[in-house]
Amino acid sequence: SQQGEEDPQALSIQEGENATMNCSYKTSINNLQWYRQNSGRGLVHLILIRSNEREKHSGRLRVTLDTSKKSSSLLITASRAADTASYFCATLRNDYKLSFGAGTTVTVRA
């Protein structure tokens, strides 16, 4: 079973717009991570946020974490065509395994 669930399942935006996707999870976590996957190949790590952190930035990425609501959001600002990919949230619990959601497919139109 998957711990995290992303919302929406798919997102289509114009280049230059912002893209926001959300992730909800079920149990307490140690940290939450976001990954990108292009064309069904390997996953690229984007950002990790610990359970005691509320917000983190990395370049054009902004991640928030609300442990009381068991939810996280990923914001990509000023999107580019190269941001077209699937985005996954993954939670790490104390059993050390990453649990992934089903992902959000983002399409950035030129």
Added chain:
Amino acid sequence: ETGVTQSPTHLIKTRGQQVTLRCSSQSGHNTVSWYQQALGQGPQFIFQYYREEENGRGNFPPRFSGLQFPNYSSELNVNALELDDSALYLCASKGTGFLNTEAFFGQGTRLTVV
């Protein structure tokens, strides 16, 4: 480029056969985990190895087995292949302090069972 390499990149097997997938972890990483990703789904955790010992397993039957070698490279073996085993198999490595470090993924092996 994550430094994690998987081989082969693509593989076609017949139902009932056995397959071995290989993963070389990033230098200095002693933890390797394997994931199965069916089409349109997120990766599902198969198992994890830390210093040559399995230290975590997901909901996969015993015909999914693995090994980690002294150089921390790893193998995933699947016996008695079924059609539903068709998927992208991903390997990831992590270093020490693995609770709060990122996992580095390889490009995956696309397995097709016919």
